[in-house]
Amino acid sequence: MAAVPLLICDDSNMARKQLLRALPEGLELSVTQAENGRLGLEAIRNGLGEVVLLDLTMPEMDGYEVLAAIQEEGLDTQVIVVSGDVQDEAVRRVMGLGATAFLKKPANPDELREALSQCGVFATGQGPIEQPGADAAINFNDAFRETVNVAMGRAAALLAKVLHVFIELPIPNVNVLEVGELHMALADAQRGNQLTAICQGYIGEGIAGEALLMFHDSSLPDMARLLRQEYRESSQSEMLLDLSALLIGACLSGIGEQIDLTFSLSHPQVLGEHARIEDLITLNRHRWKQTLAVEISYSVEGYDIHFDLLLLFTETSLARLKGKLAYMMN
Structure with missing residues (x-):
């Protein structure tokens, strides 16, 4: 079974590490990381984000702008927004822009598993997959x-x-x-x-x-x-x-x-x-x-x-x- 290209787009090293650690065991994933929305959008265009874990508040290009660009360009990806901005209006806006799910930070592993399953990503039962960067030190x-x-x-x-x-x-x-x-x-x-x-x-x-x-x-x-x-x-x-x-x-x-x-x-x-x-x-x-x-x-x-x-x-x-x-x- 081919690995699913997963993109984690967040300006915080800490947030990216938390998401890597929260990923369910047994997933066949190819993980790419992006530190702002502009780099994240480039990765999606290059086929590195079949599923995207997307922050909202980022430099250069925020999550709302990324979602809008995905819609405008018709990019084939499914987006799970993972954000500290938990305003009701923020949730309404990202769902209106085509997000599959919204999770509040820090992401709960069970909720992340459920959101990934909505995107068609399921654990294979083959044990944990080592994710690059999950053990990197954070300042x-x-x-x-x-x-x-x-x-x-x-x-x-x-x-x-x-x-x-x-x-x-x-x-x-x-x-x-x-x-x-x-x-x-x-x-x-x-x-x-x-x-x-x-x-x-x-x-x-x-x-x-x-x-x-x-x-x-x-x-x-x-x-x-x-x-x-x-x-x-x-x-x-x-x-x-x-x-x-x-x-x-x-x-x-x-x-x-x-x-x-x-x-x-x-x-x-x-x-x-x-x-x-x-x-x-x-x-x-x-x-x-x-x-x-x-x-x-x-x-x-x-x-x-x-x-x-x-x-x-x-x-x-x-x-x-x-x-x-x-x-x-x-």
Whole structure:
């Protein structure tokens, strides 16, 4: 029996490794990997993806664009979307673009087996097939970025239900930053706009930090309309505190579930209203000397709403996080 050409298309080494490990035993497969949608589409055109495991949020060409190109070109392939973006609208869109199935990250092996069977790929009973790359070592940044990717998708799905919108998800940035580099990252997030920032501390099993959620002031009137509230400056802090508690809590909960810990959160506080980024840095310079920084920039489709979430883990949390993620990295 000829091996089935299977393509795994995901920008994360960690995600590709997880999928390789989740493949059922006894499958006759010829596996190709692609790190973005453009390379994935080329592989499909070359006959290397009779079945495709496709991520949605990728550089150069995302999963939606790949699905649209497959339809437009009439390519002979079956696509199983495997994504951290679990918004109901995301599922509806990919199925409308011809996907055979949708699985949330990290893929459950039983659900993956069922999805592959829908594509006509069944185990032969001949024992496990060695998959190239399944045992490759993964660096910490990639492992943690994929953990954050899954968590931010769950947080976005919750926010999408509250606001009745579609949240456009970015590729999260994960870096260890000195205070000067953090200043530049925050300045880039500001993009010339004034901000209202909410700060919330968190801690769990020796892992601690601060979440900083920055709302562009131009987004506030649209945000109030989505919440069916009259926009008044006197009530905007309460609105943003509620949204911050929801988004920060959901994101940290998603991280915690994957690394088996529970975060305790302080009460969110308004750090600055209509402030320039220099003011926020001045207020907190003593706390931000070096940090593991996670940056997520959310947008709401069809609205002028943009907000940036920064998770700033303390320098001493890094070793503990590496220990928690060691089973993923090896």
